[in-house]
Amino acid sequence: MSKYIDRVLAEVKEKNANEPEFLQTVEEVLGTLAPIVDAHPEYEKVALLERMVEPERTIEFRVPWVDDNGQTHVNRGYRVQFNGAIGPYKGGLRFAPSVNLSIMKFLGFEQTFKNSLTTLPMGGAKGGSDFDPNGKSDAEVMRFCQSFMTELYRHIGPDVDIPAGDLGVGAREIGYLYGQYRKIRGAFENGTITGKGRSFGGSVIRPEATGYGAVYYVEAVMKHENDTLAGKTVAVSGFGNVAWGICKKLAELGAKAVTLSGPDGYIYDPDGVVTEEKINYMLEMRASGRNRVQDYADKFGVQFFPGEKPFGQKVDIVMPAAMQNDVHMAEAEKMVANGLKYYIEVANMPTTNDALKYLMSQPNMVVAPSKAVNAGGVLVSGLEMSQNSERYSWTAEEVDSKLHQIMTGIHDGSAEVAERYGLGYNLVAGANLVGFQKVADAMMAQGIAW
Numbered sequence: 247m248s249k250y251i252d253r254v255l256a257e258v259k260e261k262n263a264n265e266p267e268f269l270q271t272v273e274e275v276l277g278t279l280a281p282i283v284d285a286h287p288e289y290e291k292v293a294l295l296e297r298m299v300e301p302e303r304t305i306e307f308r309v310p311w312v313d314d315n316g317q318t319h320v321n322r323g324y325r326v327q328f329n330g331a332i333g334p335y336k337g338g339l340r341f342a343p344s345v346n347l348s349i350m351k352f353l354g355f356e357q358t359f360k361n362s363l364t365t366l367p368m369g370g371a372k373g374g375s376d377f378d379p380n381g382k383s384d385a386e387v388m389r390f391c392q393s394f395m396t397e398l399y400r401h402i403g404p405d406v407d408i409p410a411g412d413l414g415v416g417a418r419e420i421g422y423l424y425g426q427y428r429k430i431r432g433a434f435e436n437g438t439i440t441g442k443g444r445s446f447g448g449s450v451i452r453p454e455a456t457g458y459g460a461v462y463y464v465e466a467v468m469k470h471e472n473d474t475l476a477g478k479t480v481a482v483s484g485f486g487n488v489a490w491g492i493c494k495k496l497a498e499l500g501a502k503a504v505t506l507s508g509p510d511g512y513i514y515d516p517d518g519v520v521t522e523e524k525i526n527y528m529l530e531m532r533a534s535g536r537n538r539v540q541d542y543a544d545k546f547g548v549q550f551f552p553g554e555k556p557f558g559q560k561v562d563i564v565m566p567a568a569m570q571n572d573v574h575m576a577e578a579e580k581m582v583a584n585g586l587k588y589y590i591e592v593a594n595m596p597t598t599n600d601a602l603k604y605l606m607s608q609p610n611m612v613v614a615p616s617k618a619v620n621a622g623g624v625l626v627s628g629l630e631m632s633q634n635s636e637r638y639s640w641t642a643e644e645v646d647s648k649l650h651q652i653m654t655g656i657h658d659g660s661a662e663v664a665e666r667y668g669l670g671y672n673l674v675a676g677a678n679l680v681g682f683q684k685v686a687d688a689m690m691a692q693g694i695a696w
């Protein structure tokens with residue numbers, strides 16, 4: 247690794263010692279950038295990396311709300327506007343008790359390179375709150391969203407910053423957030439939020455986009471490996487929005503997800519989550535707010551493994567699609583022992599750095615990085631922004647074909663750049679190098695404005 251990268255990493259560790267998730271992603275990304283950074287000694291003089299690891303702006307605010315019993319609660323809200331060099335800030339909002347500044351910064355940093363990979367003009371941001379929508383009534387979620395937006399609105403706009411959903415924020419929350427934004431702004435400025443309902447400017451395929459995009463990426467991997475998706479078994483974790491899109495597209499293409507998971511454990515369904523009834527039931531489980539995957543096992547009479555993760559099942563493909571750091575060394579060792587060939591990250595940073603390195607060191611394993619694999623969500627959000635600007639809606643075929651084409655391009659572009667730098671079929675390094683280069687070029691061209 248270059249001396250410059252080493253120095254910046256050491257400084258980041260010192261400055262952000264209490265932000266483990268942020269340090270983890272910075273270490274992972276910077277650890278792959280030497281081929282470009284070494285070829286550009288001019289980066290050091292203008293402190294390009296030092297600027298890239300510091301958010302342009304971090305907003306932290308109080309979110310008071312009243313529950314159904316009249317009791318007031320206070321949560322903490324965040325928006326981290328990480329890097330706006332290639333476009334307005336763009337990235338989702340996460341509502342989960344685990345949300346803190348470290349998690350917001352890791353997600354904003356990742357989002358910057360992911361958005362660059364999509365080829366669309368979007369900078370990187372992330373936001374959210376330590377509010378847990380699970381177990382809350384609709385009215386409580388609405389009051390929370392209204393209070394959250396009452397502060398957030400002054401920091402966002404169609405050319406400034408465009409939030410969307412992420413973990414814990416789906417169509418319902420986006421509706422409430424946009425309703426309050428419209429009220430405060432006094433204008434139908436729907437290009438400020440994506441993931442909206444169809445009746446007020448949402449794009450077709452946005453709910454499915456992250457999962458569909460991930461499967462399109464897997465198709466491109468299969469093509470590279472002279473293999474096919476049809477007939478493959480897949481271990482999926484999570485049962486939320488992204489897992490749902492994955493299951494739908496896999497079923498359509500003749501493969502099957504055989505596991506789903508939640509905080510309570512995982513289910514194993516040997517027939518696959520392939521029928522319309524099972525796939526639709528995932529939506530019901532998510533909407534119930536119970537956050538329990540055991541309900542699937544009870545309804546369809548399949549095995550439930552309480553307190554366990556699904557990664558030890560012998561399958562053809564593993565796709566973690568729930569939380570960060572779901573896969574540690576113990577899970578990685580099980581996958582290797584099972585002879586797994588395809589490890590496809592979907593959730594943001596689902597793998598610890600030591601487990602990721604271990605998996606990447608296996609000669610017969612293909613490892614695909616989340617910032618490329620899950621880019622379909624923000625990509626269709628970008629297409630939603632285009633449609634809102636045009637005041638026009640594209641058809642499902644138009645959106646889906648753009649999604650398919652760009653996801654294939656993300657895979658092929660990452661593979662090509664990794665080969666060019668002599669790294670072989672290294673999709674992790676390839677994605678980082680492609681994502682970084684565009685942001686670096688834009689920052690260099692814009693001077694030391696930030």
Ligand SMILES: NC(=O)C1=CN([C@@H]2O[C@H](COP(=O)(O)OP(=O)(O)OC[C@H]3O[C@@H](n4cnc5c(N)ncnc54)[C@H](O)[C@@H]3O)[C@@H](O)[C@H]2O)C=CC1
Pocket residue numbers: 411412413414415416456484485486487488489507508509510532537538567568569570592593594620621623624
């Ligand atoms: N929604 C989107 O468009 C995008 C989401 N992502 C990432 O994909 C992942 C999943 O997001 P969504 O499906 O949107 O969220 P979601 O809120 O719809 O679902 C999250 C899932 O994770 C499960 N989960 C929560 N805590 C868990 C735990 N401790 N152990 C195991 N499972 C747990 C929940 O039960 C739920 O099934 C997240 O990492 C998110 O950042 C990435 C790109 C876009």
Ligand SMILES: O=C(O)CCC(=O)C(=O)O
Pocket residue numbers: 336337338339357360408409410411412440594620621623624625627
């Ligand atoms: O659609 C978006 O803007 C957000 C997507 C997102 O949060 C992500 O890519 O992690």
